[in-house]
Amino acid sequence: MIDTDVVIIGAGAAGLMCAATAGYRGKSVTVLDMGKKPGRKILISGGGRCNFTNENATPENYLCQNPHFIKSALSRYSAQDFIDLVERHGVDFHHKTLGQLFCDNSAQDIVDVLMTECDWAGVKIALRNEVLSVQKNDTGFLVTTNEQQYQCQSLVVASGGLTMPKLGATPIGYKIAEQFDINVLPTLAALVPFTLHPHDKERFEGLSGISIPTEVTSEDNTQFKENILFTHRGLSGPAILQISSFWRAGQSISINLLPDTPIEKLIDHWREHHPKKSLKNLLSTVLPKSFIEAMVSQQEITDKVINQLSNAEIAQLSEYLHHWKINPNGTEGYRTAEVTLGGVDTNELSSKTFESKKIAHLYFIGEVIDVTGWLGGYNFQACWSQGVACGQTV
Incomplete structure (x- = not known):
């Protein structure tokens, strides 16, 4: 069994951003992902060029049953903050219509930025680790995968939605929410x-x-x-x-x-x-x-x-x-949809930290929650903002 401060389920946009942010705060962080490589959805986004943010991102560009929920995270980590990060790493990018920003070279550049940040922050990435069960115990959570058991104080569910099952999408995040009696809103394929x-x-x-x-x-x-x-x-x-x-x-x-x-x-x-x-x-x-x-x-x-x-x-x-x-x-349907509409009810979460209001030290971020952006880089920006907000707290 491996002891760690934070376990994050999902090595996608939100999960990796959260991991690096928490790691820089001195937390020991392990990211679990069942895939062979991290950031698989990032790699195929924007025709392989990754539309990594939108300069015009505001709360009005998101669908959520609580329209105010995303305001706090977006205001604390804006599109410009992520652009600054990308520029610090020397990534070349260009502007398209309607505020969209794309990599000049490849979406791999964005994955490289996130992996470099995780490396510098001391984050461990455990790939090919499929989460089989999550249990709450006296010291936090016991997460069992096909490879290992992990004991953590804080658990972050950043497992994504149901879109693109070929990339390994599963309902694990919704199942964890339901296990802890956290409401999950009906899901639909969106941007499809x-x-x-x-x-x-x-x-x-x-x-x-x-x-x-x-x-x-x-x-x-x-x-x-x-x-x-x-x-x-x-x-x-x-x-x-x-x-x-x-x-x-x-x-x-x-x-x-x-x-x-x-x-x-x-x-x-x-x-x-x-x-x-x-x-x-x-x-x-x-x-x-x-x-x-x-x-x-x-x-x-x-x-x-x-x-x-x-x-x-x-x-x-x-x-x-x-x-x-x-x-x-x-x-x-989900086969070609870019995002999943619905998911974990945001009324069950803190808009500042993304912590469950029912279960201490259990967090949900990214596509698994009921926050869906427009087409054009808005969903990635939501992931960066949520990842930072959550990573500053876990």
């Missing part, structure tokens, strides 16, 4: 592509790979202005991934295919300059030609000469292009 009903899938066959700048609105009036992408299964792209966190089974979404230009204004211009051209050809100058051809062939869009369009037809076209209704069949 939509699948379509067979009739819609058939309609959009042949459009796979086509991307359109749009504004997508959910039934609760949440809006995201980014691209959608047609796939062979349904719809993806940043706007779809974002809205998926706000969508529930049976609901529809509304897509504005021309978010910056009212179609009426375009038609006025076309009538003046191209009165003899067909609507199909002119629409193909502002939207992908194959999409317009598909909609015309399905008689969703009329194919008349511009100066022959009636006011009723223009109104119908406007409704279609600016409020295109899609009723998804479902999502691709």
Whole structure:
């Protein structure tokens, strides 16, 4: 049996950040992970470049049943604090749209930063250690893995959610919470592509790979202005991934295919300059030609000469292009989702330390808890902030 001050379950973003922070405070820390290498989800994020934070991260960018919960951690360790850390380690990075920051080289750079910090802080990383059981005892917790037993004063559960089971995602964190009578909210796949009903899938066959700048609105009036992408299964792209966190089974979404230009204004211009051209050809100058051809062939869009369009037809076209209704069949699920919505109820945790209000010295951080960020580096920032807040306390 190995004695240590702190055991952290999960060598992901939150767990490693917490480990380094606690280690620098002189705590003996062991991180347990069932994988062959640390930071597996970091490595595949952002297309292998890791969108490691967002300069605009605020509490408004997170979904949580308690919207105030994340405020404390974010205010104490901001995006700029993590950027400073990355710069100290000499990692080259670049800015993309909407405040997103990516590594120039590889996501491995971020894992290297975290592992270097853990090394400097004296943290032990025990890989290929699957947690089999957790017991509370007089001196803290006894954690049994397939390899070893660990006795610790403080236990941090940073085991992640259910997303990407191929990377080893398990419900261990939720099971530990339930074992100690800590409420776990229902979970859903989030930041995930939509699948379509067979009739819609058939309609959009042949459009796979086509991307359109749009504004997508959910039934609760949440809006995201980014691209959608047609796939062979349904719809993806940043706007779809974002809205998926706000969508529930049976609901529809509304897509504005021309978010910056009212179609009426375009038609006025076309009538003046191209009165003899067909609507199909002119629409193909502002939207992908194959999409317009598909909609015309399905008689969703009329194919008349511009100066022959009636006011009723223009109104119908406007409704279609600016409020295109899609009723998804479902999502691709945890297999391709980027995050898990729901999880350990934050009302059960301290927002300052992430300690359980019921069980002393038991902490939950990262994706396992009910804090879900938007797409664009927000979830990593939540992990850095939570890891530091927890690591300063354990």
